[in-house]
Amino acid sequence: MNTETTKPVILTGDRPTGPLHLGHLTGSLQNRVAMQETHDQYVLIADMQALTDNAHDPGKIRRNILEVMLDYLAVGIDPGKTTFCLQSGIPALHELTALFMNFVSVGRLERNPTIRSEIAARGFERSVPLGFLNYPVSQAADITAFGATAVPVGEDQLPIIEQTNEIVRKINNQAGKSVLTECRAIIPKVGRLPAVDGSSKMSKSSGTAIHLSASPDEIRRAVRMMYTDPGHLKVSDPGKVEGNVVFTYLDAFDPDEQAVAELKDHYRRGGLGDVKLKKRLEEVLENVISPIRSRRDSFAADPAEALRILKQGTRTGDLISKATLDRTREAVGVFSFDDQYELG
Ligand code: ATP
Ligand code: MG
Numbered sequence: 001m002n003t004e005t006t007k008p009v010i011l012t013g014d015r016p017t018g019p020l021h022l023g024h025l026t027g028s029l030q031n032r033v034a035m036q037e038t039h040d041q042y043v044l045i046a047d048m049q050a051l052t053d054n055a056h057d058p059g060k061i062r063r064n065i066l067e068v069m070l071d072y073l074a075v076g077i078d079p080g081k082t083t084f085c086l087q088s089g090i091p092a093l094h095e096l097t098a099l100f101m102n103f104v105s106v107g108r109l110e111r112n113p114t115i116r117s118e119i120a121a122r123g124f125e126r127s128v129p130l131g132f133l134n135y136p137v138s139q140a141a142d143i144t145a146f147g148a149t150a151v152p153v154g155e156d157q158l159p160i161i162e163q164t165n166e167i168v169r170k171i172n173n174q175a176g177k178s179v180l181t182e183c184r185a186i187i188p189k190v191g192r193l194p195a196v197d198g199s200s201k202m203s204k205s206s207g208t209a210i211h212l213s214a215s216p217d218e219i220r221r222a223v224r225m226m227y228t229d230p231g232h233l234k235v236s237d238p239g240k241v242e243g244n245v246v247f248t249y250l251d252a253f254d255p256d257e258q259a260v261a262e263l264k265d266h267y268r269r270g271g272l273g274d275v276k277l278k279k280r281l282e283e284v285l286e287n288v289i290s291p292i293r294s295r296r297d298s299f300a301a302d303p304a305e306a307l308r309i310l311k312q313g314t315r316t317g318d319l320i321s322k323a324t325l326d327r328t329r330e331a332v333g334v335f336s337f338d339d340q341y342e343l344g
Helices: 022-035 047-051 058-075 091-103 106-111 113-121 135-145 155-175 216-225 245-253 257-269 274-300 303-331
Strands: 009-014 040-045 082-086 150-152 184-186
Touching (some): 009 135, 022 040, 040 058, 058 274, 082 303, 091 155, 091 303, 135 303, 155 184, 155 303, 245 257
C-alpha cells in the first residue's frame, strides 16, 4: 500500500483463535469491505494477543492464521486495497507496547469492563496471565502504530478504544505535541450478535459460533439449537419477538425487512411455529454463507498465495510501525544512539 497517501487510516484485526463467524461479518467484516474503498486499511491478525489466553496451545493459533486469511479473502477484503499484517512479525508493536505500559495502571486495566467480563468468562480469577490483562495496551500499540483514526469493531471493543485514547492523550500531553493520533470506533447496526443460545455474544472461544465456512448441515444444526421464546409451546400460542434469537438473526441477515416485519406480527399473534420460522432463517443464512463458502474454497486451493500476501503486508506494516516507534521513543525520552552527545 502507498504510505504517502492522504486517505484516513483504518486498523482492525482479529485473534486467530478459530475460523471467523457471523458475528465478525456483522461486527466488523462488512464495514471493512465497504471502507477499504475510501480508507487506507490495515488488517492485523493478532497472534500475539491470541497467545495471551492460549499459550498452552500455540498450534491452534498457528493453524488459524491461514483460516482467518482465507475468511478475509472470501468475504471480499481485497489485497489490492487492504494491507494484511501478522502481529508477531512486527517487533516495533511490542516495543511500543512496552513504552505504553508505563502510562496505564494495573487498576485501570482491571476496571476495563471488557477485560473484567472476559476474565470472568475464562475463569481466570487471580491467575489471569499478565499478557491477557495487558492486551488493551498492546491493542493500543497496534492502532496507534498505523496512525489509525477509524477502527471498525464490535461493541465489545468500545472500552478498549477508550483506553487507547487515554494513552494517546497522556503521551501527547507529556510531549507537548501530537505524537500519536486518537481514534474512534466504527460500530455497525448489529454490533453484538448473540450466540445461538442467546447467552452471550457469539465468539470463537465459546464454541457456539456459526462459521463463515459452515456447511449447509452445520447451519441447519446451529439454527435448530437456537433459542426462541420458551413460553411459545404450541404453534397457536402468541410468541415473543424481543430476545428471540431467531428474530435477532433475521433482523441481522434477512434482506427482506418487510417480510421479517410480517413474520414478527404473525409470531406475536400466534399461529407461526418455530419450525417454519427456523426454516426461513436456515435459507437466509445459506444465502449469506454459500457465496463466501465457494470463494473460500477457491482461495483455499492456494494457501501459499494467501500467506505470501500476509508476508508482504507484514513488511509494509513493519516499516510504518517502526516510524511511529521512533517518534514515540523520542517523545517519552528514551536514549537513542543516533542522538548527538557532547562527551567532553
Ligand atoms: P475470541 O473468543 O478468541 O475472543 P471472538 O469471536 O471474540 O474471538 P475476536 O477476534 O476477539 O473474536 O474479535 C474480532 C472482531 O470481531 C472485534 O472487532 C469484535 O468486536 C468483533 N466481534 C467478535 N464477536 C462479535 C459478535 N458476536 N458480534 C459483533 N462483533 C463481534
Ligand atoms: Mg474476542
